[in-house]
Amino acid sequence: MAVGFDQYHEPAAELPSETRTFARLCASLTEEAEAIGWYEQRLALEPDRAARDIMRDAQGEEFKHFCMDLEFLLRRTPLWREIAEGILFQDGDIVEHGEEAEEEAVEGQAARGAPLSGSESLGIGGMRGGAS
Amino acid sequence: MSHLLREHAPITEKGWRLLDEEARDRLRPALAARKLVDFTGPHGWEHSATNLGRAERVADAPDGIQAATRRVLPLVEARAPFSVARSELDDADRGAEDIDLDELEAAAHRLAVAENAAVFHGWSAAGIAGIAEATTHDTIGLGEDCERYPRHVAVAVDALRGAGIEGPYGLALGPEAHTRVLETSQHGGYPLLEHLREILGGPLVWAPGVQGAVVLSVGGGHFRFESGEDLSIGYETHDAEAVQLYLEESFSFRIATPEAAVVLTP
Numbered sequence: 001m002a003v004g005f006d007q008y009h010e011p012a013a014e015l016p017s018e019t020r021t022f023a024r025l026c027a028s029l030t031e032e033a034e035a036i037g038w039y040e041q042r043l044a045l046e047p048d049r050a051a052r053d054i055m056r057d058a059q060g061e062e063f064k065h066f067c068m069d070l071e072f073l074l075r076r077t078p079l080w081r082e083i084a085e086g087i088l089f090q091d092g093d094i095v096e097h098g099e100e101a102e103e104e105a106v107e108g109q110a111a112r113g114a115p116l117s118g119s120e121s122l123g124i125g126g127m128r129g130g131a132s
Numbered sequence: 133m134s135h136l137l138r139e140h141a142p143i144t145e146k147g148w149r150l151l152d153e154e155a156r157d158r159l160r161p162a163l164a165a166r167k168l169v170d171f172t173g174p175h176g177w178e179h180s181a182t183n184l185g186r187a188e189r190v191a192d193a194p195d196g197i198q199a200a201t202r203r204v205l206p207l208v209e210a211r212a213p214f215s216v217a218r219s220e221l222d223d224a225d226r227g228a229e230d231i232d233l234d235e236l237e238a239a240a241h242r243l244a245v246a247e248n249a250a251v252f253h254g255w256s257a258a259g260i261a262g263i264a265e266a267t268t269h270d271t272i273g274l275g276e277d278c279e280r281y282p283r284h285v286a287v288a289v290d291a292l293r294g295a296g297i298e299g300p301y302g303l304a305l306g307p308e309a310h311t312r313v314l315e316t317s318q319h320g321g322y323p324l325l326e327h328l329r330e331i332l333g334g335p336l337v338w339a340p341g342v343q344g345a346v347v348l349s350v351g352g353g354h355f356r357f358e359s360g361e362d363l364s365i366g367y368e369t370h371d372a373e374a375v376q377l378y379l380e381e382s383f384s385f386r387i388a389t390p391e392a393a394v395v396l397t398p
């Protein structure tokens with residue numbers, strides 16, 4: 001039976017191993033988010049209390065998996081992490097935080113000499129502003 | 133696959149992460165020039181030259197044709213080879229934390245020193261003029277008496293202000309002078325380091341590869357480091373015992389405002 005590799009949009013053999021791992025975790029993140037949504041719907045309709053307890057426990061597992069996937073991806077993607085830090089766990093207007101975080105992170109990255117997309121460099125770039 | 137050929141190396145993903153992290157940890161403290169001058173790029177490995185915006189007339193052109201060739205500054209490729217024992221990489225995969233990466237550490241230091249030296253003292257064979265060569269200011273003797281350093285630095289800052297160069301100002305300190313500064317407290321215990329920072333209004337940086345010290349404006353627009361391929365680890369070859377690798381970068385450096393720096397000789 002053929003195995004599906006739907007997480008790849010480009011020929012997998014041509015992708016660097018880091019990109020394949022990244023794509024797998026992105027697919028996993030999507031699946032966890034879908035499962036969270038499905039449990040939410042089931043919980044909204046299920047009248048049996050014992051069944052609801054099990055589903056609530058299972059949904060908690062999906063919360064954990066989602067967060068672990070997300071943390072992995074953020075650690076591998078400094079720009080994503082920087083934007084996330086400006087949005088997550090903040091009070092106030094989410095859209096406003098999003099716009100500000102994106103602008104600051106992108107400008108900051110450009111100023112630091114961010115590595116080119118797909119580059120295998122160490123990503124050191126410019127360091128002015130970080131000197132002691 | 134890039135020209136670094138990393139996927140041909142007998143190194144696991146975990147091994148590559150270890151090597152990259154170690155290289156970053158060793159390079160960052162020593163890359164003094166990047167903490168003080170403008171950085172542009174990286175523009176990639178294919179980027180070969182910096183546009184100088186100037187042209188030179190071609191004397192021998194067909195009748196009725198005026199011709200000029202563009203002047204460019206070629207990027208220099210700098211590479212520091214090193215090897216890693218395959219047994220050490222195997223141990224890293226097993227979870228060992230005391231991996232012997234001495235050659236990588238030495239290569240990182242060599243490359244950082246070469247980069248700093250090119251920016252501050254020039255690299256004529258590679259076509260790079262350094263800040264100390266280009267400055268229009270008189271040099272100041274630094275000496276070994278640390279207590280006089282603030283005065284020397286203040287004189288340098290005054291010279292820059294007098295030439296219309298705005299701050300903040302930074303100080304690249306060669307290793308010997310840097311050690312003296314760290315070890316010295318002035319009368320009353322006030323750290324010399326803090327005193328110098330107050331005079332400069334900008335960073336004071338440990339700069340291996342720099343002879344003496346250089347005071348320069350870090351306001352931007354005066355000195356430009358252009359990166360082609362930023363610092364990367366590539367694969368050369370391997371045998372049963374060791375993997376031959378290298379640290380590499382391509383870059384150029386040019387000076388727009390020679391009067392924006394003052395050299396303090398050792």
